[in-house]
Amino acid sequence: MAKIKNPTELPILGTLEKEELIKLVEELQEEKLLREAFGHISETGSNDAALMWRGRNRFLAEQVQPVVISPVKEKSYPKRNGGEHRIIDGDNLAVMRSLLTEFRGGPKTGFDVIYMDPPYNTGTDTFAYNDNYNLSKAELDQLKKKVRYVEKGVSLDDPSKHTKWINHIAPRLWAARKLMKHTGVIIVSIDEHELPRLWMLMEEMFGEKNRLATLIWERSRKNDASYFSEGHEYLLVWARDERALNEKMKVMATLKEWERAKGKWRKRKDGADEILMAYAEAKLAHNSDVSKIQLAMNEWFKALPQDHPARKNRYKKIDEEGMFNDDGDLNWPGGGGPRYDVIHPVTKKPCKVPASGWRFPDPADMEALIKAGKIAFKKTHAGVPRLKKYLHESDLEVATSVFKIVGQRAVDTVEKLLGKNVFDSPKDHEMLAELFNLVTWRDKEARIFDPYGGSGTTGHAVLAMNAEDGGNRRFILVESGDPRNKKIPKKDYTDRLTAERIRRVITGKWADGKAHPKLPGSFTFYTAHKAIDKAMLMASDRENLADIILQIVEEDSNRQDCRFEGYEYLIGKTRLGYGIALVWEQGRMRGHQPLTRDIRSKIMAEAEQAGVTKPVYIYAVANTSPQNDKLYRFQQIPDSLLARLNLLEEEENND
Ligand SMILES: C[S@@+](CC[C@H](N)C(=O)[O-])C[C@H]1O[C@@H](n2cnc3c(N)ncnc32)[C@H](O)[C@@H]1O
Numbered sequence: 052m053a054k055i056k057n058p059t060e061l062p063i064l065g066t067l068e069k070e071e072l073i074k075l076v077e078e079l080q081e082e083k084l085l086r087e088a089f090g091h092i093s094e095t096g097s098n099d100a101a102l103m104w105r106g107r108n109r110f111l112a113e114q115v116q117p118v119v120i121s122p123v124k125e126k127s128y129p130k131r132n133g134g135e136h137r138i139i140d141g142d143n144l145a146v147m148r149s150l151l152t153e154f155r156g157g158p159k160t161g162f163d164v165i166y167m168d169p170p171y172n173t174g175t176d177t178f179a180y181n182d183n184y185n186l187s188k189a190e191l192d193q194l195k196k197k198v199r200y201v202e203k204g205v206s207l208d209d210p211s212k213h214t215k216w217i218n219h220i221a222p223r224l225w226a227a228r229k230l231m232k233h234t235g236v237i238i239v240s241i242d243e244h245e246l247p248r249l250w251m252l253m254e255e256m257f258g259e260k261n262r263l264a265t266l267i268w269e270r271s272r273k274n275d276a277s278y279f280s281e282g283h284e285y286l287l288v289w290a291r292d293e294r295a296l297n298e299k300m301k302v303m304a305t306l307k308e309w310e311r312a313k314g315k316w317r318k319r320k321d322g323a324d325e326i327l328m329a330y331a332e333a334k335l336a337h338n339s340d341v342s343k344i345q346l347a348m349n350e351w352f353k354a355l356p357q358d359h360p361a362r363k364n365r366y367k368k369i370d371e372e373g374m375f376n377d378d379g380d381l382n383w384p385g386g387g388g389p390r391y392d393v394i395h396p397v398t399k400k401p402c403k404v405p406a407s408g409w410r411f412p413d414p415a416d417m418e419a420l421i422k423a424g425k426i427a428f429k430k431t432h433a434g435v436p437r438l439k440k441y442l443h444e445s446d447l448e449v450a451t452s453v454f455k456i457v458g459q460r461a462v463d464t465v466e467k468l469l470g471k472n473v474f475d476s477p478k479d480h481e482m483l484a485e486l487f488n489l490v491t492w493r494d495k496e497a498r499i500f501d502p503y504g505g506s507g508t509t510g511h512a513v514l515a516m517n518a519e520d521g522g523n524r525r526f527i528l529v530e531s532g533d534p535r536n537k538k539i540p541k542k543d544y545t546d547r548l549t550a551e552r553i554r555r556v557i558t559g560k561w562a563d564g565k566a567h568p569k570l571p572g573s574f575t576f577y578t579a580h581k582a583i584d585k586a587m588l589m590a591s592d593r594e595n596l597a598d599i600i601l602q603i604v605e606e607d608s609n610r611q612d613c614r615f616e617g618y619e620y621l622i623g624k625t626r627l628g629y630g631i632a633l634v635w636e637q638g639r640m641r642g643h644q645p646l647t648r649d650i651r652s653k654i655m656a657e658a659e660q661a662g663v664t665k666p667v668y669i670y671a672v673a674n675t676s677p678q679n680d681k682l683y684r685f686q687q688i689p690d691s692l693l694a695r696l697n698l699l700e701e702e703e704n705n706d
Pocket of ligand 1 (some may be wrong): 141142143146168169170171181343474476477478479502503504506507508509529530531532
């Protein structure tokens with residue numbers, strides 16, 4: 052959320068549309084509430100039950116230093132050009148901070164889905180804690196100046212394992228929230244080790260009202276368990292803003308595809324696609340002869356493997372309209388319904404009336420259904436007729452909260468792709484694809500982010516979804532490498548595990564040497580290890596520096612459409628519309644071009660052309676043009692940027 056630090060920015064509020072103003076106030080209130088919730092709880096006791104841990108009052112105030120994210124051509128696919136998806140090697144928190152430049156969440160911007168599969172803190176997993184919280188006294192004092200409520204008397208050394216885990220996950224959840232589109236959904240995998248703490252954190256950060264479901268993935272059976280076989284884990288599904296999602300649902304209900312589902316999240320019934328395909332083939336082969344199609348379909352069902360999902364299907368009968376079942380009840384719910392005559396088409400006598408009366412109060416409605424062939428009569432009038440339901444009209448169903456998919460399926464997939472024992476406990480890409488499709492209404496443009504890339508399951512799922520329907524979904528995966536992995540050194544991990552799986556899925560060249568389809572796609576590989584400091588800023592080329600400036604000023608700006616291309620000096624605008632320009636000579640004497648009167652005039656002309664608000668913030672190493680606060684504000688490179696990062700003092704001390 053933007054902070055209005057500079058009072059000269061306030062008059063600009065007057066230029067905002069009413070809705071924008073309301074939204075801004077709402078966002079400010081929300082931000083304030085969240086900050087209060089995390090800042091005051093131990094002091095005021097004004098909150099409801101909440102999770103306490105050492106570090107709670109600090110993490111929101113902690114500055115995460117953005118990093119430089121640079122492409123690595125040789126590790127991209129195809130090698131030179133790269134492509135639409137991204138795989139980033141680096142710590143996910145710093146990367147998320149940097150991604151805000153491009154993906155700050157808003158009503159129309161940010162990620163549609165964020166899937167997080169963090170280390171579960173089992174004692175043997177990939178959880179490698181970077182102990183930021185062992186602060187020195189000086190650091191602690193500095194922190195206390197910034198944050199009013201640092202817990203007193205609590206040792207910051209030697210935190211327990213849960214504390215460490217929470218201190219790892221809390222800022223990442225918070226960063227994820229900032230990156231989500233308002234209609235977006237976050238899905239977090241977890242098992243019993245940290246479920247209670249994660250759930251409480253999610254409640255506080257995302258709000259109880261935004262919880263959509265807690266799913267269970269039942270993946271194995273532990274026959275040697277002493278008490279219960281606890282072979283499942285959880286997926287916590289939360290909306291960024293359930294109200295926004297609900298509004299979207301209403302819009303989706305107006306689209307033909309989701310009309311029948313009333314715009315709600317619905318999945319295709321298991322096996323429905325295969326049945327409808329077999330039916331279409333039989334219809335073609337037998338010239339629409341209903342009895343022949345019925346025989347062919349009976350044979351088709353018989354030949355299915357025992358565990359095929361289509362076996363459970365109840366739509367096995369056929370008429371001119373398609374495949375149907377006639378289980379639909381015609382009873383009046385509860386009793387006391389209307390009792391009128393419904394004449395049997397063969398015996399011409401009134402059929403038996405259900406004990407509770409007919410379901411439709413108006414006999415004309417029943418008559419219309421009979422005419423449309425939707426009522427299945429029994430052989431004689433002695434039986435109560437039933438309502439027909441067609442598979443092609445009821446092929447969607449609500450998703451239930453338990454997924455029973457053996458974990459071995461995902462292990463086998465990774466083994467076939469990359470070889471034995473390269474990665475423990477991968478997720479199942481088909482299950483993820485189903486979930487992503489469900490929560491995005493199969494949106495072919497969905498943007499999907501996974502900050503714990505691992506073996507690249509999310510990327511595989513997205514490629515498979517695109518291959519299935521020709522979609523244009525994009526993924527970004529982040530992976531920092533796992534120091535405990537015995538087969539792949541940490542420094543090569545993202546390349547040889549995460550990216551390698553995606554390369555193989557794209558090329559169809561799996562480790563098992565068998566034929567696999569080539570899934571369309573390409574990706575650019577990035578590294579994100581270099582922290583921003585003075586030397587780095589001064590050595591940057593113009594494009595890189597522009598990127599960094601926009602990243603650093605993100606607190607005040609709304610990134611998505613704030614970047615300008617094609618100007619000599621203007622690089623973007625802040626959230627409130629002020630121009631941002633960069634004077635940076637390339638080539639010969641890199642970086643030593645001051646802001647002159649002449650350049651200032653050119654910038655002002657560009658500002659007019661782009662329609663940005665003045666003053667324009669001009670970044671340059673020095674300024675020789677006359678001061679004019681109304682027209683522009685000079686921002687010295689590198690000091691103004693280092694100051695924003697709270698690095699100025701440090702740099703000065705090092706000089
Ligand atoms: C549970 S695994 C994810 C598995 C993945 N969903 C899959 O199906 O393959 C967690 C991954 O996150 C990585 N990781 C842990 N901390 C990280 C961090 N701070 N930044 C980036 N990656 C991290 C680990 O190296 C590990 O590969």
